[in-house]
Amino acid sequence: MKLLKEKIVNEGKVLSDTVLKVDSFLNHQIDPLLMKEIGEEFANRFSDQVITKILTIESSGIAPATMLGLTIGAPVVFARKRKSLTLSGNLFSATVHSFTKNETNEISVSKDFLTPEDNVLIIDDFLANGEAVKGLLDIVEQSGAQMIGVGIVIEKGFQKGGAALREQGIRVESLANIKSMSNGNVEFY
């Protein structure tokens, strides 16, 4: 996706060979028009599928997932990273380790919003080691819903997550797939 790649090159900050900061449009400040175009691009990529539910994880997945939901007319469910008092019991849960934040969270989704009748597309902002997506896949499997695939805004293709998912036969569509970030330059596949 050309507009996204330009945004990454122009506004992304390469903090190391593996860390890319895109806080100006995706992870802290959000560019709503770019999110809309990302939502439309996901809709195009998966236009051969009937999606009844979009599953993402708080917080940075919410904006692109909601724009996709608006485009195709499907509800979004975001997995929560901790239990809150108003979201107790009746949950599908999985454990996710975040290498960026160096912490392990339990993520959970209410059983009210994922059923065996659902066709689920997973959306997330980043794919690196694939930990978050693995947790979401676990939750989809627990629910008995059908997995359609995974839509990622930015994949770090030089890390192992995407390859591992594709080897399992899971369809992964990344709107920008980064080959390397050596010497502060972002190169795409």
Added chain:
Amino acid sequence: MKLLKEKIVNEGKVLSDTVLKVDSFLNHQIDPLLMKEIGEEFANRFSDQVITKILTIESSGIAPATMLGLTIGAPVVFARKRKSLTLSGNLFSATVHSFTKNETNEISVSKDFLTPEDNVLIIDDFLANGEAVKGLLDIVEQSGAQMIGVGIVIEKGFQKGGAALREQGIRVESLANIKSMSNGNVEFY
């Protein structure tokens, strides 16, 4: 906002005289079309103002804030509840106590995304005791930006937050303002 009030009456679950669960369209599952209409309604309410930045807080404020941002062409910044390794230093911070979750968080916004030139509208999903909004106001004040007002999806008008803000001269626009939830019935102002 009629559509929102209908949704609250039809899908909201009154768990006690003070706790309303709207997990089916706002706080866990998200109804993207409703979020779009909410964004447009906020744009109408504040159409007399020039907004350069929308400030919200993760996670449930993100969807309505992003739809408002799309409508008026302004970026959204969401305050983070904990520091992450890629969001360090250079922060405006405030402390927020959540009565719902019974925990106190530090919220923070990068100094890169709020400046004295900004005209800021705060958006949040709920207003009850007003703790989250107070934290966001504190951050806007630290930044030197101009405060335009506060847009709330659901105000619990029987709690003190909204009255306290209005007494301070802050403009608060709530799309649904709840008068009481006694006996499991939601009554609006």
